Amino acid sequence: MKIVVQEGLFDPWAEVAAYQRDHLPAGKHGGTVVFVGTMRDFNDGYEGIRAMFLEHYPGMTERHLEKVCQDAMERWDVLDCMVVHRVGEIRPDEPIVLVAVWSEHRAMAFDACRFIINDLKSRAPFWKREATPQGERWVEHNTQDPNAA
């Protein structure tokens, strides 16, 4: 399991490839599901968003994500999982979050990946401040996944 909260830009596909190469035993995982959240240049009716700033609660964020991943691994018989989340200044088209889940079968990987990102979006202590053409604003709520577990 790998949980990282970092300021620097990351390449989600390279991260998944490297983690899989270094940590997953060969021939045991049949299904991998990866979610990547990328910054859009529009949100909640605001267009032309230039940047956003992501704040977090150092310590609690990592601890919360670890617990959620452990829960998911037990509940769905997941082999391994990984979460990378950026903080600090982020620009449109940059990745914000990566969730990767490896399991024997696809159903478990889909369920576990969705569970982790839904929990992350509703419970992990991160907050977005957007720089819109009309000034800065705290984003007040995340969109709900209608299929949230």
Added chain:
Amino acid sequence: MKIVVQEGLFDPWAEVAAYQRDHLPAGKHGGTVVFVGTMRDFNDGYEGIRAMFLEHYPGMTERHLEKVCQDAMERWDVLDCMVVHRVGEIRPDEPIVLVAVWSEHRAMAFDACRFIINDLKSRAPFWKREATPQGERWVEHNTQDPNAA
């Protein structure tokens, strides 16, 4: 949209990265969901599987996958999607299939990706023959996803 059926080994994460870089407009997709199916060295109670051979119906396979992706794109408002599937000889730990879906929000991307892989596994004309320590056998059925759409 990109649909490829190929004999050669491929790197699913590099494929997703390259396709996204070349085809997705910046700042429009907020959620990407990728499924990768990888060959295991066990299946249906058979252990120590050394290799398998994937046969397909050239022409029908590609046409079927295109139709499924088009359906998914309309039904879930998906921005773009990609399927790569290998045929021919495949060895444990090699990727068999990649399904990637880009959309504005994550719920659509999860639903569409799962729909495509479930349809692929139940309807796209591919057949696996496994080389087990007890000899070759045609795999007779795929495991069902209990949450199949």
Added chain:
Amino acid sequence: MKVKVKYFASMRDRMGKGDEELELQEGATIADLWQAVSQEVLPENTLVAVNMEYTDLSHPLKEGDEVAFFPPVTGG
């Protein structure tokens, strides 16, 4: 009328060939075609396609059609 027939995977093994061409009466269906190529009952879970689209045994054929018989699929 002439139609092309294709067999895949275990169906090819069972038939001992991957494809053949057949001369059928006008209006013949896929069920009629199967009777012309085999004495055996078509295995229950066999899938059939005409011109690369799934269909069923009652499908009436026409000149030049490509018919395929194959077992449940196992890709992915």
Added chain:
Amino acid sequence: MKVKVKYFASMRDRMGKGDEELELQEGATIADLWQAVSQEVLPENTLVAVNMEYTDLSHPLKEGDEVAFFPPVTGG
């Protein structure tokens, strides 16, 4: 007893600071703590954590606890 208090995001803007230390009576709850730091009612959707675990306003505090107040989360 002494406790540490942290405010994040819009809650920090509202309080005009990111953290403070507070002297409270033994047995004080998070609701009591809030009354000690603000005249205003705690905004309805505010989340509270003690020692980095979610909890609620009735949680009794003890020496050295770290209490955090923050708005609904918006990561991912």
